Amino acid sequence: DQQVKQNSPSLSVQEGRISILNCDYTNSMFDYFLWYKKYPAEGPTFLISISSIKDKNEDGRFTVFLNKSAKHLSLHIVPSQPGDSAVYFCAPWEDNLFFGTGTRLTVIP
Amino acid sequence: DTAVSQTPKYLVTQMGNDKSIKCEQNLGHDTMYWYKQDSKKFLKIMFSYNNKELIINETVPNRFSPKSPDKAHLNLHINSLELGDSAVYFCASSQVRVGGRADTQYFGPGTRLTVL
Numbered sequence: 001d002q003q004v005k006q007n008s009p010s011l012s013v014q015e016g017r018i019s020i021l022n023c024d025y026t027n028s029m030f031d032y033f034l035w036y037k038k039y040p041a042e043g044p045t046f047l048i049s050i051s052s053i054k055d056k057n058e059d060g061r062f063t064v065f066l067n068k069s070a071k072h073l074s075l076h077i078v079p080s081q082p083g084d085s086a087v088y089f090c091a092p093w094e095d096n097l098f099f100g101t102g103t104r105l106t107v108i109p
Numbered sequence: 110d111t112a113v114s115q116t117p118k119y120l121v122t123q124m125g126n127d128k129s130i131k132c133e134q135n136l137g138h139d140t141m142y143w144y145k146q147d148s149k150k151f152l153k154i155m156f157s158y159n160n161k162e163l164i165i166n167e168t169v170p171n172r173f174s175p176k177s178p179d180k181a182h183l184n185l186h187i188n189s190l191e192l193g194d195s196a197v198y199f200c201a202s203s204q205v206r207v208g209g210r211a212d213t214q215y216f217g218p219g220t221r222l223t224v225l
Contacts, residue, residue, distance in 0.1 A: 043215075
């Protein structure tokens with residue numbers, strides 16, 4: 001039973017445009033949400049996080065939005081760059097990290 | 110300077126064998142983890158461990174056992190390997206959680222295990 005779903009397995013965006021990656025979860029006990037980025041043949045690396053007491057957290061080109069009532073969060077990358085091409089995992093926290101299945105982002109130059 | 114390292118990167122072995130994957134972190138973290146990423150790309154926690162407690166995901170077969178010779182190492186031993194154990198295994202580390210808050214976990218590069 002997958003508690004975290006990233007329904008778009010892949011996303012292609014032109015360089016300079018906005019990338020929006022979505023994540024839905026079912027467990028209302030999650031109170032901290034992390035996004036990880038993964039390149040091929042490497043482990044996931046932490047990107048950005050948000051606490052459940054906030055609805056937005058921004059770090060440079062990356063912004064995460066949280067809608068607790070809808071149990072939905074999204075990661076916005078703007079402007080997108082070719083180096084952003086990777087798999088992005090949503091990972092809520094409750095005692096442990098629960099990873100989504102990931103969305104493969106391809107930024108086209 | 111690799112923060113979290115794993116060896117080997119690739120491991121191919123026969124069913125029924127016993128194998129180990131090593132993990133080392135040089136971040137001074139107190140907590141280490143093992144994750145399994147299966148063929149469907151689900152990345153699931155197997156164990157979390159610090160010098161005080163080992164927390165095991167109840168779905169993990171007891172053929173899997175973590176061994177920690179010291180704070181910087183958490184090795185994964187797998188006995189009687191089965192075909193379904195084929196996956197990528199990731200080690201990670203983080204600081205001791207304070208007040209239950211999640212701390213950023215730093216991941217190793219992964220070990221791709223193939224059981225024939």
